[in-house]
Every structure is written in C-alpha cells, then in structure tokens.
Amino acid sequence: MDTSDRHYALSVHEARRLLHSRGLSSRELTESCLQRIESVEPAVRALISVCADRALSQADEADRVLSRGDGDALTGIPFIAKDVLCTEGVKTTCGSRILESFVPPYDATVVKRLLSQKAVLLGKANMDEFAMGSSTEHSAFFPTHNPWDLDRVPGGSSGGSAAAVAAGEALFTLGSDTGGSIRQPAGFCGVVGLKPTYGRVSRFGLVAFASSLDQIGPFARDVEDCALVMNAIAGPCELDSTSAPVEVPDFTSCLSNDIRGLRVGVPREYFIEGMQPEVRLCIEEAIRVLEGLGAHVDRNVSLPSTKYALAAYYIIAPSEASANLARFDGVKYGLSVDGATAEEALVRTRGQGFGDEVKRRIMLGTYALSAGYYDAYYLKAQKVRYLIRRELDEAFEKCDVLATPTSPTVAFPLGSKLDDPMQMYLSDVFTLPVNIAGIPGISVPAGYVSGLPVGMQLMANRFREDTLLRAAYAYEQATEWHLRRPAL
Amino acid sequence: MALSTEEVRHIAWLARLGVSEDEIERFRVELSVILDHFRVLQALDTASVPAAPHASLLQNVTRDDVSRPSLPRDSVLANAPDSQDSCFRVAPILE
Numbered sequence: 106m107d108t109s110d111r112h113y114a115l116s117v118h119e120a121r122r123l124l125h126s127r128g129l130s131s132r133e134l135t136e137s138c139l140q141r142i143e144s145v146e147p148a149v150r151a152l153i154s155v156c157a158d159r160a161l162s163q164a165d166e167a168d169r170v171l172s173r174g175d176g177d178a179l180t181g182i183p184f185i186a187k188d189v190l191c192t193e194g195v196k197t198t199c200g201s202r203i204l205e206s207f208v209p210p211y212d213a214t215v216v217k218r219l220l221s222q223k224a225v226l227l228g229k230a231n232m233d234e235f236a237m238g239s240s241t242e243h244s245a246f247f248p249t250h251n252p253w254d255l256d257r258v259p260g261g262s263s264g265g266s267a268a269a270v271a272a273g274e275a276l277f278t279l280g281s282d283t284g285g286s287i288r289q290p291a292g293f294c295g296v297v298g299l300k301p302t303y304g305r306v307s308r309f310g311l312v313a314f315a316s317s318l319d320q321i322g323p324f325a326r327d328v329e330d331c332a333l334v335m336n337a338i339a340g341p342c343e344l345d346s347t348s349a350p351v352e353v354p355d356f357t358s359c360l361s362n363d364i365r366g367l368r369v370g371v372p373r374e375y376f377i378e379g380m381q382p383e384v385r386l387c388i389e390e391a392i393r394v395l396e397g398l399g400a401h402v403d404r405n406v407s408l409p410s411t412k413y414a415l416a417a418y419y420i421i422a423p424s425e426a427s428a429n430l431a432r433f434d435g436v437k438y439g440l441s442v443d444g445a446t447a448e449e450a451l452v453r454t455r456g457q458g459f460g461d462e463v464k465r466r467i468m469l470g471t472y473a474l475s476a477g478y479y480d481a482y483y484l485k486a487q488k489v490r491y492l493i494r495r496e497l498d499e500a501f502e503k504c505d506v507l508a509t510p511t512s513p514t515v516a517f518p519l520g521s522k523l524d525d526p527m528q529m530y531l532s533d534v535f536t537l538p539v540n541i542a543g544i545p546g547i548s549v550p551a552g553y554v555s556g557l558p559v560g561m562q563l564m565a566n567r568f569r570e571d572t573l574l575r576a577a578y579a580y581e582q583a584t585e586w587h588l589r590r591p592a593l
Numbered sequence: 594m595a596l597s598t599e600e601v602r603h604i605a606w607l608a609r610l611g612v613s614e615d616e617i618e619r620f621r622v623e624l625s626v627i628l629d630h631f632r633v634l635q636a637l638d639t640a641s642v643p644a645a646p647h648a649s650l651l652q653n654v655t656r657d658d659v660s661r662p663s664l665p666r667d668s669v670l671a672n673a674p675d676s677q678d679s680c681f682r683v684a685p686i687l688e
Contacts, residue, residue: 210668303648317647346654347647416631427608434609436681441674447684448609456611464610468601468624471608484644485634491645492637526623527630543648567650 112137113273114590117182117330120276124171124181131171131181134276135164135225138183142227142274145593151249151259151268153188154196155228167223177222178333184219185275187266188229189236190321191310192216199312200232200244200262203433203440203458213310214345215279215321215338222337227275230265234460235430236281236314238262239289239532240522243462248519251293252591253557257516260290260532263324267294270324272593277325277334281311283318284418285511285536288548291324292511292560295550295589297577298324299331302568303543304349306335307342315425316347318418318540327587328549328578332356335570351568359571360578365399367576370406370504375535380513387552387559388510394583395508395576406500406507410492411538417493418537419530420473420486426463427470433458465526494542501566506576509535511548511560535562545570549577550586558586595625 112134115123123129139157146152160183167181186192189199191209193216198204212220220226233243241249241264249264251257252272259268263280267290270278280287282300291298299322306321313319323334335356342348371392376385396402435441435454442457444450459467473482500507512532522529539546544567551561561580565573581587601621605612612620666679675682 207672210664210671304651317649343656347649347651349649349651413634413637416634419627420631420634431609435674436683437669438672439674444684447686450684451609452611454611455609459610461616464612464616465620465623465627467608467610468604468620469627472600472604472624472628475604475607481635482631485637485639487644487646488639488642489634489637490648491642492639494645494648525626527626530627541648 110137113141115276116327117179117276117325117333120182121178125176127171131164131167131225132161134181135160135183135227138227138275145272145274148255148593149250149252149268149272150247151231151265151272151274152185152228153198153200153231153246153265156195156226159195160225160227163223163225167225170223179219179222179224179337181223181225182277183225183227183275185227185230185266185269185278186216187232187263187278187280189232189281189312190216190279191312192226192229195226195229197229200234200246201458201460201463202245203454204438205440207438211310214307214342216310218338230263230269230278232265233262234463235312235426236262236283236286237426237462237466239285239529241265242519242523243460245460250519251516252593253295254516257518257557258293260293260516262286264290266324267291267296267298270294270296270326271591273590277323277330279321280324281319281321282540283315283422284540285533287322287324288536288546288560288562289512289533291548293516293558295558295586296324296326297328297331297547297549297587298322299335299547300539300545301335301339301570302545304347305339305351305545305568305570307345307348309342309344313429315422316429317425318422328574328581329357329360332360332574354571356570356574359575361575362579362582364395364576364579367400368503368505369395369400369402369576370500370507371402371404372406372408372411372500372507372509374408374411375509377513380510381515381554383554384510384514384559387554388561391551391561391580392508395580398579398583403504406504408496408500410489410496413489414493414538414541415530415534417486417489418541419469420482421490423466423470424473424483425470427467427474430463430467490541493538497538497542497544505565505572507564509562511535511562515554515557515559539564543567545573547573547577549581552586596621596628
C-alpha cells in the first residue's frame, strides 16, 4: 500500500477544496478511507458494516457532479453513520440482536440530506445497544477500542462514530446523543462532537431511545468540519413533529478567532470530588486560554439542581425507552422467536433479542411509569427537568456559554465498569443536564493525560449553536490539541 | 429501596420481557441499587413546580389532513418474519 496516501487524514474543509479544484477525486478519497478501514479495523472495531461497493459508486457519482463544476460542501466526502440511523438498503442493527438482520426501507432525514449532497456513505458505526450505554461495551456484537489506547473504551453510546473519526476511517461521522452519547465519546477519543439544540436536527429515521432527549449530531476532527456538517443536516423536517421551525444560519460564518467580551460561566457544581485531578487541571487551563483570548470568565456560577440530573435522567430516559422499545415484538421486523402462543413468542423474542442493559432500562422505565409509582418517579423527574431548565435559562441571562469538563475522567479500561451499572452512569454526570434542558453542547479536545484525550464541554442557550461554535473554534485555533493523531 | 423478587417478575411481565430466574435475581439487586439512588429526588421540594414533559417548547404541531403516498407495501413487508396475502402473519391472539 502506498503509505504516502493519507487522504483519509484530510479534514472535510481541506478535502472540499481539493475535490472542487479537482486536485483529488472522491474515488481516491473514498479508496483511501476504505484502505484505512481495512488497516485499522482489526484493532479498533468501530464498524458493524462497511458498504464498499455502494460507497465507490457513490464516489463515482460525486466525481461526475464535481467534474461539471457543480457540487456542495459535502459532495464526495466519505462519512459513517451510527448504526441507530436508518439507511435504505444498508443493514441497521442499533447494536442489537433483535435487529441483527434489519434492512430499513427508507433513509433517515439526515442521511437523505447528506446523500442528496452526494456525500459518500462508507458504513455503519458500532454502538451500545439502542444507544443505552457510555462505553460501547453493551453492543450485542463486540466492543470498540479507543484508538489512543486499545485496552480502553472509546466511550458511548456513539463509541464507534467517535473512534472512526479519531482513527481516520472517515472524514466525519454521525452519532446520536440522549445523555451525552456524542460528547462523552468525543472527549474520550480526542475529537469534536456536537449535540445540537433539541429540535434543530430531524429525528426522522433515528431509532428512538428517549424521544424528548435524543438528538443527532456530527463528529469531526475540527470545529469547522462540524459546522459544515451541521449546515447540511440541520433544519425543519415535516416528518418529525418535534423538529423546530427555526432558520438554519450558515454555521461556518459564526466561526471566528475573536471572542473578546464573550461571557463564559464556569458552574461550580461541575468541579466535584471524585473527578480525576489531572482532568480538572486540563479544564482549568483551557478556561484560562479562553480568558487569555479576551473572554470574561465568571467562576461563581451555580447550578444547584445539577446533582439531581442523574436521577432525573435515569427515570425519564428509561421511561420513554420502555415505550419506544415496545415496538420490537417479532411481528413487523427483526428477530422473531416462536412460542406456543402469541404472548409466549413476544416474551421470548424480547428476552432473547435484548441485552442486559436494555432490559435493565426497560424495567426501570416500566416501574417508574407503573400505577402507584408514576408520581414519585416519573412526575417528580419531570419537575426536576423544569428546575434544571429554568436554572440554565437564568445562567444564560448572564453568560453566553458555560464551560465544564465533558467527563469526570479520561477513557477507562475495557471491562472496568461492567460490574456496577451505577458506576457507568456516573461518567455522564456532566453531559446529562444539557439533554434534560434541550440546549446545545459540544466537546472539544482540551489536552491529554498520560496520552489519553481530555474533552472540554461548552454549552450555549437554545438555538445558539452560532455562539457555541464561535467559542469552540476560537479555543481550538488557540491550541494544538486537535492536530494530534493516535499512533495506530 | 429494595425490590422484591415478585415485583421484578411483575415488572418483567408488564414489559413482556423474557427473563430467567437467575436474571430476575441479578436485576433485582442491580435495580434496587439504582432505585436507591433516586431517593435523592425525594429531598427536593417540588410541590409548586410544574412538570416539564418535554425539552421542546412546541405545542400541537399539525398538518393538513391530506393523504400522501406511503411506503410501498413490498418494502414494508420485506423485513417481516412472516407474511401472507400482503399482511403480517402472527399466531392467534384470541382463541
């Protein structure tokens, strides 16, 4: 193999220039990514499926458009989609045995939007089953390995999507985020991951986990690339009634090195006992960088409801999941196990098709919604949601963005948190409130601890991805963390 | 907040989830630990707090009641474990 071919390592914005100037073809770029996939997948295992033939004909089609001098920002750019997103004609498993052979008859809206720009779909990324998890170890098929240390997790549930970008398997990927499932793996894998405002990106074709929390978002190696992908995927959609009728700005025009006067809040509750000390130091240093760029940092912001977010999330999300996963019954699609009666077939199908974490969450949700417990759990959690949202609304009256660590620790070793579900849940404490309130959040590379990436999370007010991306870009451009690559 | 074996069995039945006796015991322990953590919410006084059932601020999104083309029947049935005469086929539900 020609080792001078590192086209797979290009950023989206660099590749776009080369493709449009015809210095590079989409076929060359796609072949480079496919070769890279072949080379690193035995170690990383980020992908459930690769659709090489389909990708190459999409690349050729993109090249035809580009040769005419036509094409959009993402024409000819190879990407991978988390296996929770429906891709017509391409197996979509959600990391579960219950959908092991499911081939969707339609594309998710975000996939359709990317394919209509003639982006190239390389394959589907591994994930925790039905997006329930923080390490990708709950995939029914195999765990994904962190490209920075193969004995460690990439994070989850979009671990495959994050690892694929870090490992150079695609120029960008799509993930989904319900409690941190884009941001946390982005932090663990040293890449940029953005969860948009709830309603910013259509959920049509996203297999639902928790309908009031789920959002789709991009992973990329830098902030400009994320902005380019957001331009393509964001915007109202008739097929998703929760999609917001809000105009989509050109997110790349928000990017600037100038954040003088930007009001950055640092909530005290995000610097807790039990977080890894070196991670705290990285984030404190990152906030000093923001200050050095002219931002006004307020370290006295307080969000007292933060400590209730974990409990509220682990009631709301499983409750909604218990309803959303009721559709997996062996009748219309997916695994179907025989039984003496319809009921027995149903119970056996779901018993065999779902893994432990999914069963745990379905049961938690069923309990929280059941008669006699609804008020104490589900209704209570919805009131906590109101409080968390109100606190953040108040914070954004005085701040433009909030800066926090993305996760209390760096990537942990594979197998180290499987004995105690609560331990796994705790790795999401910093990301959960963002989903509960429906605001946008991003994780950007902010340093390394013993060679393992640390992510800084920035949050902004609802529909203020412009401010979020501006702050993230300015920070990124003042540092070099995003230029490092794992030694794969 | 310790769940009893009976409660776990009941929850599994409500969710139509097949679980073995070993799984019931394992889940009983795990779920009890998780539910115990939720007690932190009881300390919070939310008597005068409204419930926020949604992250979205939208309400009552509708469209005109006009029929539009749907998915072709063949593609809908393509993933069906069992189908007959353009229908999904299941075991009898009522005897």
